[in-house]
Amino acid sequence: MLIMDTLLRVKDTIRIITTERNPAERKPKRSSDMLTTSIIRIENQDVLAIMSTTFSSNQNSLIYLLPLNISGRKEVLLQSYSINDFFDQLKKKGLKKIDINGSTGFGNSMLLANSGGKKYRNHLVLCDVDFWQKGERSKFTLTPIIFPSKNTVITGLTYIEESDMILFTASNGKTDKTNFAGSIRNARQMLQNGKPVKPDILLSAEALGAQHFQGTLQSLSVDVAYKDSAILYLLENEAQQSSTIYRVLVQFSRSGK
Numbered sequence: 001m002l003i004m005d006t007l008l009r010v011k012d013t014i015r016i017i018t019t020e021r022n023p024a025e026r027k028p029k030r031s032s033d034m035l036t037t038s039i040i041r042i043e044n045q046d047v048l049a050i051m052s053t054t055f056s057s058n059q060n061s062l063i064y065l066l067p068l069n070i071s072g073r074k075e076v077l078l079q080s081y082s083i084n085d086f087f088d089q090l091k092k093k094g095l096k097k098i099d100i101n102g103s104t105g106f107g108n109s110m111l112l113a114n115s116g117g118k119k120y121r122n123h124l125v126l127c128d129v130d131f132w133q134k135g136e137r138s139k140f141t142l143t144p145i146i147f148p149s150k151n152t153v154i155t156g157l158t159y160i161e162e163s164d165m166i167l168f169t170a171s172n173g174k175t176d177k178t179n180f181a182g183s184i185r186n187a188r189q190m191l192q193n194g195k196p197v198k199p200d201i202l203l204s205a206e207a208l209g210a211q212h213f214q215g216t217l218q219s220l221s222v223d224v225a226y227k228d229s230a231i232l233y234l235l236e237n238e239a240q241q242s243s244t245i246y247r248v249l250v251q252f253s254r255s256g257k
Helices: 084-092 131-137
Strands: 002-003 011-015 017-022 034-042 045-052 062-067 075-084 100-106 109-114 122-128 140-145 152-159 165-171 178-182 199-202 218-227 229-237 243-251
Touching: 017 165, 034 109, 045 100, 045 131, 075 131, 084 131, 084 140, 109 152, 122 131, 152 199, 178 218, 178 229
Parallel strands: 017 075, 034 100, 100 152, 152 218
Antiparallel strands: 002 011, 034 045, 045 062, 062 075, 100 109, 109 122, 122 140, 152 165, 165 178, 178 199, 218 229, 229 243
16 A cells, blocks of 8 residues: 555555455455545544455455554554445345445445446445444445436545535446546435435536546545535546546536636
């Protein structure tokens, strides 16, 4: 893991070691991607949560937890927990396809973005901050997101608590590499009852100041937040398996400027 400053200069590195919580119960394992990261607060401690999802029936989807009191350490151990039981609950409530592509802390809860596309809607999943511990007892709310195009796939997610605003990145699928970002204001109210929501603002790559994207925007995080704007870090993945991080100032005014 790289430790960088706000100008993306590498300041330190930490070796990550992973382990299963219950290795005796582990299912046969193949490689899977760590798709989302977020900082959540558990028992008054900031924790980095990394989710790894799989479409394979013989492999666990996992959440890895890393307490952030790691200053000065060169090696840390990631504890991992299966989240298959929670995903089974989501399927029972109507999510036909599990594809978590975004996660963020949301007050005392956690917010997940489940990508849709041509066949399925994108959904926001508001759940307990420790949902992996509760399994079938975990409480959650599913909220569909309505986009102008049915091909839209949400690719990243973050939340600005001070302004109660969700920010996300999205793409129009594999054949159309159009990238854009958007916002959902009054997020707490909008996610209360599970009714479909529409983004307040949709911003093109040009409006993001990064019109030369060659790949797909995969995630975003906030450096500094203001009332109607924010300095964001945007992660772009290219077809050549290389990645680029952009630091951009984005205006989330209703005029789109």
